[in-house]
Structure formats: C-alpha cells, structure tokens
Amino acid sequence: MAATGSILVVDDDPAICVVVGEALRRQGHKVKTAASIRERTALMSSFAPDVLITDVMLPDGDGLDGVAEIIEHKPDLNVIILSAQNTLNTAIRATEKGAFEYLPKPFDLNELTRAVSDALGTRAVAANGDGEGALPHDGLPLVGRSPAMQEVYRTIARVLSNDLSILVLGESGTGKELVAEAIHSLGQRRTKPFVAINMAAIPRELIEAELFGYEKGAFTGAHARTAGKFEQAQGGTLFLDEIGDMPLEAQTRLLRVLQSGEVTTVGGSKPVRVNVRIIAATNKDLLQLIEENRFRQDLYYRLNVVPIALPPLRERREDVILLARHFLERAAIEGLPRKSLSDEAAQMLMAYHWPGNVRELQNLMQRLAVLSRENVIAGDILRHALPLDSVPADHAVPADQLAHAVREWTRRQLGVGLGQGGSRSLHDDLLAVVEPILLQETLASVDGNQIRAAGLLGINRNTLRKKLTDYGLDPLQLRVPD
Known part of the structure; x- marks a missing residue:
C-alpha cells in the first residue's frame, strides 16, 4: 500500500x-x-x-x-x-x-x-547553497511552452547538478546544440569551456586527430603538438554532434577514453588525464545503426545515460507563434526592422509542416524582417516566402502520383474534346474536379475547423466559405467520424 x-x-x-x-x-x-x-x-x-x-x-x-x-x-x-x-x-x-x-x-x-x-518515499533534494554564483537565466536559448518542451525543461533541470552523459535525440533543426549549451551554461561546469565538434563535418581520417590531438610529425602537416577537443574542453563540456556519423574505428577509441578518462594523442604514447562532461547528439536511429553494425552497442549505452528527445516543430505547433515572435524580437534587437505578424500570417505559420524545424522558422523570420516593407507581416507576403508545398506532410499527396493523375485526366478530356470552344477552359474543368476534393480532404483532416483549413490552403476564411457554398459543401459534414 x-x-x-x-x-x-x-x-x-x-x-x-x-x-x-x-x-x-x-x-x-x-x-x-x-x-x-x-x-x-x-x-x-x-x-x-x-x-x-x-x-x-x-x-x-x-x-x-x-x-x-x-x-x-x-x-x-x-x-x-x-x-x-x-x-x-x-x-x-x-x-x-x-x-x-x-x-x-x-x-x-x-x-x-x-x-x-x-x-x-524519497528524501528531499538538497537546496543549492546560499545563492553564490547564481545561474545566468537571461537570454536562455530554448523557447516553448508545449507539454513536450516542458518535459525537456524538467530533464535539463534534473541533470544540472551531476555529470551524467547525455544523448540528445531529434531531427535536424530542432535545437540539439541549444540543449547542450543550456546544460553547460546553467550547470556546475559553466565557468569552464564548452567545446563542440560535428562528426559529419570532419573527414573520417581526421576525426581522431581532432578529438584526441596529435604530436608533431604524426602525419604530413603536423608541424607542432596540437591539443584535441578533449583537452580543449578540460573541466568543461564536450558536445559530440552527429555522433551517428562517427566511423567505427574512432568509436572504439572514444569508448576507451570514456572508460579510462585518459586521452593519448595521435602519434603520442603518454596518456593525458581529462575531466569533461559528454553530451552527444544525433538525428539518426542509433539502435538501427547498431543492428547494421555501424555503431557500437557498448558506446551507445555509455552515451545514453540520460536521453533527451527533442520534438519536431510539427509536433509542438502551439510553440510556433511564440517562437516566431521571439525570432522577430531578436532580429529587432540585432538591428533589423521591428515586425509583427498578422492573424492570417500566424494561421499560415501554424498550418505549415516545418520540415526544417525551428532552424527553418528562425531563418524565415530573419528573412521577412529584412524583406517585408510593412511593419506587419501579411499573409500574402508569407505565402510567397513559404515553399509551394505547404500542405502538412501527413496529408500531402506524393508529387509523382498527383502529376500522373492530372496527366491521365487531361488526356481523357482532350480525347473527348472537352474544354474547347466554350466559355470554360480545360483549366477550369480540372479545377472543378480537383478543388472540391481538396476542400473536403483538408476540412476532414482538421475535423471541420475552417480557420485551420483556410491556413492549410493559404486562403482567408471568407474565401473558403464562398468556395464551400459554390460547391455545395457542408463543413459540418466534413468531420472525421468518432
């Protein structure tokens, strides 16, 4: 009991x-x-x-x-x-x-x-001293109030007072390095270096030299002893980004360093004691790589002591507008013109599927802060700035299938002479076939919510209502049945 x-x-x-x-x-x-x-x-x-x-x-x-x-x-x-x-x-x-x-x-x-x-059933967590060395809370890099981000925040808060290895998981552009920076800057190692290395950006033959350093003459071009990332991060945090791209031979040596706490430079023989916190990150499925013998299982367990999974932006849509306004405000602080979002633009941002995640949203806001002539970013400006394929991935039709269907329909219509010699064009005929289906499927996908449907379609709500009336569609019937 x-x-x-x-x-x-x-x-x-x-x-x-x-x-x-x-x-x-x-x-x-x-x-x-x-x-x-x-x-x-x-x-x-x-x-x-x-x-x-x-x-x-x-x-x-x-x-x-x-x-x-x-x-x-x-x-x-x-x-x-x-x-x-x-x-x-x-x-x-x-x-x-x-x-x-x-x-x-x-x-x-x-x-x-x-x-x-x-x-x-648990003893109280000890208070963090008398307040000396207060943590710097201003300008925190992570923004979001969604339940998924709340879980990320709670995990970060729990790991600040220890040195457990952390594995940050998430798609490209979700902010994995920001998580690592937050843990370092708020943790007990914040006065020491934060050193990052991207495994995908370094040639395979140079990864060990970059990580562990090298001695003079160890290879062509090694003119002097050079400290690797482990030594550079002494006392601080080493962020191993894109760890899934690390070659197996380097993984073996990394595992030895993590187990022993000692680094031996390339071409050297005397080990150097290192004291760093390891935070790794990847957008790949490491368990799948283990099955394919492309990632060491023992290294995986050594790194994955505390996992932090960052959600893609499409799964935290309630954070989109908060992030967009944050990036616009930051752009203004950096000297770019101050901008705000219209209601229509906000709806479009919410409806877009964000394949590039937070990084894509940040780049878009910076671009609009420069290029938009008005102080308020309108929907038509945003419509030209977003990719043409702004339908969420879950509801998108593969482009090759759509193109094939349109070609077949066009051949059939041309074969029977439709769209010729009358007031309607072949384009109008095709639109009359495709548009009501698009309206029905879009409304069904959002359970009849006309505001969200209008955002997905890139039109305003009044235009959507007129089209529904023109095609005799009842939005109340376009709901996903319980």
Missing part, C-alpha cells in the same frame, strides 16, 4: 485547491490548503506537512520565495512546484530552490498524485 502523509496545497485558484485536495484525500492523505504566502506561513506554524505543493504566482508574491529556507529548516520536506509560467527559467529556479518536482500548468492530476507518492 502506498505511503500516506500530510500535504499542504498553496494556490489562489479555489478550484485547484478543491480538486487537488479531494484527489489526495481519497488516497488517504491529510490535506490543508492556503491561497497566499501569508496563509502558507501561518499554517506551517501549526501544521507540519510532509509535502508542500505550491503555485508560483500568488497574490502576495512569488511562491518560490522562501522555499529554500523552508527546506533548510525542514530537510525532510519535499516541495512540488506548480506554475503557468512554463519556461526553462521556472524549471531551473524550482530546481535551484530544492524542489522535488516541477509540474507546468495545466497539469495532469494523475501525474501530480504520483509525484506526491514519490515525494513521500
């Missing part, structure tokens, strides 16, 4: 206090609630909770204020932080204060009750 205990819930939303309190009482816990820091302080003078659940934004101040002091005086108390400010900054602050868990709002009630159960 799970352990029960005393819980104090602090939130100025009465509904949250009621729902959370009732859920915890049903599990056998003793629960009290408070709506402010003042009420929390008063209650804790007579009530000794085993777990404190507190919101950050409270009527009389920051709910994180005083948490470190509370834990210092009651080290067996575990604190769970709730916050609607779903940023990496909040996750890091919660961890710094010694919080046991951080849950972004809206939170899953089952996840909260599981966190309480875990907290009751």
Whole structure:
C-alpha cells in the first residue's frame, strides 16, 4: 500500500485547491490548503506537512520565495512546484530552490498524485547553497511552452547538478546544440569551456586527430603538438554532434577514453588525464545503426545515460507563434526592422509542416524582417516566402502520383474534346474536379475547423466559405467520424 502523509496545497485558484485536495484525500492523505504566502506561513506554524505543493504566482508574491529556507529548516520536506509560467527559467529556479518536482500548468492530476507518492518515499533534494554564483537565466536559448518542451525543461533541470552523459535525440533543426549549451551554461561546469565538434563535418581520417590531438610529425602537416577537443574542453563540456556519423574505428577509441578518462594523442604514447562532461547528439536511429553494425552497442549505452528527445516543430505547433515572435524580437534587437505578424500570417505559420524545424522558422523570420516593407507581416507576403508545398506532410499527396493523375485526366478530356470552344477552359474543368476534393480532404483532416483549413490552403476564411457554398459543401459534414 502506498505511503500516506500530510500535504499542504498553496494556490489562489479555489478550484485547484478543491480538486487537488479531494484527489489526495481519497488516497488517504491529510490535506490543508492556503491561497497566499501569508496563509502558507501561518499554517506551517501549526501544521507540519510532509509535502508542500505550491503555485508560483500568488497574490502576495512569488511562491518560490522562501522555499529554500523552508527546506533548510525542514530537510525532510519535499516541495512540488506548480506554475503557468512554463519556461526553462521556472524549471531551473524550482530546481535551484530544492524542489522535488516541477509540474507546468495545466497539469495532469494523475501525474501530480504520483509525484506526491514519490515525494513521500524519497528524501528531499538538497537546496543549492546560499545563492553564490547564481545561474545566468537571461537570454536562455530554448523557447516553448508545449507539454513536450516542458518535459525537456524538467530533464535539463534534473541533470544540472551531476555529470551524467547525455544523448540528445531529434531531427535536424530542432535545437540539439541549444540543449547542450543550456546544460553547460546553467550547470556546475559553466565557468569552464564548452567545446563542440560535428562528426559529419570532419573527414573520417581526421576525426581522431581532432578529438584526441596529435604530436608533431604524426602525419604530413603536423608541424607542432596540437591539443584535441578533449583537452580543449578540460573541466568543461564536450558536445559530440552527429555522433551517428562517427566511423567505427574512432568509436572504439572514444569508448576507451570514456572508460579510462585518459586521452593519448595521435602519434603520442603518454596518456593525458581529462575531466569533461559528454553530451552527444544525433538525428539518426542509433539502435538501427547498431543492428547494421555501424555503431557500437557498448558506446551507445555509455552515451545514453540520460536521453533527451527533442520534438519536431510539427509536433509542438502551439510553440510556433511564440517562437516566431521571439525570432522577430531578436532580429529587432540585432538591428533589423521591428515586425509583427498578422492573424492570417500566424494561421499560415501554424498550418505549415516545418520540415526544417525551428532552424527553418528562425531563418524565415530573419528573412521577412529584412524583406517585408510593412511593419506587419501579411499573409500574402508569407505565402510567397513559404515553399509551394505547404500542405502538412501527413496529408500531402506524393508529387509523382498527383502529376500522373492530372496527366491521365487531361488526356481523357482532350480525347473527348472537352474544354474547347466554350466559355470554360480545360483549366477550369480540372479545377472543378480537383478543388472540391481538396476542400473536403483538408476540412476532414482538421475535423471541420475552417480557420485551420483556410491556413492549410493559404486562403482567408471568407474565401473558403464562398468556395464551400459554390460547391455545395457542408463543413459540418466534413468531420472525421468518432
């Protein structure tokens, strides 16, 4: 049977206090609630909770204020932080204060009750000292409030106080190096070097020399002893990007270095002791490469102690506009003209499938900041800036199949003489066949949501409504059945 205990819930939303309190009482816990820091302080003078659940934004101040002091005086108390400010900054602050868990709002009630159960069975996380050497939170590189990014933030927060190896997984352009930089700049090695090396950008025969260094005369052009990336990153972090492209022979030597903590230069014989944190990243399926004997299984397990999976942008669409505005603001800070997005442009950005992920969005915003003549980026400007194929990949028809279908239709129509000598052209005939199908499939794919459908099609909502009327289509019937 799970352990029960005393819980104090602090939130100025009465509904949250009621729902959370009732859920915890049903599990056998003793629960009290408070709506402010003042009420929390008063209650804790007579009530000794085993777990404190507190919101950050409270009527009389920051709910994180005083948490470190509370834990210092009651080290067996575990604190769970709730916050609607779903940023990496909040996750890091919660961890710094010694919080046991951080849950972004809206939170899953089952996840909260599981966190309480875990907290009751686990010693409190130690507070992070007296505040000296505060972490630099301004200008954090990661932006996003989606549930997927919240999980990334929480994982980052948990690994800052240790040196476990990390493997960052994700498609190209999702921000894998930004994750590595955040872990380094916020962690205990932040005063030491951050050194990055891209395995895909270095010739195979030079990878070992780049990583481990080389002695004078080790090969043609080696005119002096040169330290490798491991020595350059001494005391800091070494980021091994595109690790899936590393040749097997270099993988074997890398594994030996990770196991021994010593590096021997190419052409050298005396090992050098190194102390670095390893963060690796790849956009490839390493397990598949292992099956194909292209990646060492033992190296995989050595690197994949803590995995961090970055979602592609198409799976975190709620972050698209937040990111777009962030990049426009950053462009303005860097001296480019200040721009904003029209509602139509925002809809189009949400509808686009972003094959290049965050990097593609950043490049697009920088380009529009320079090229757009108006202060507000309109839909027609964005339509010309995006690739022609802006239909999400999940609903796109392969180009060769579409071209074949159009060619066959055209031959049939020409064969029977349609589109000739009348008021309608062959183009009009084809459009009358294709367009209603496109409208139906698009609306069905978004469960009848006309705003999203208009964004996918690159037209405004009024135009979409007129086309539906012209073709006699009922949007209420164009929904995916339950």
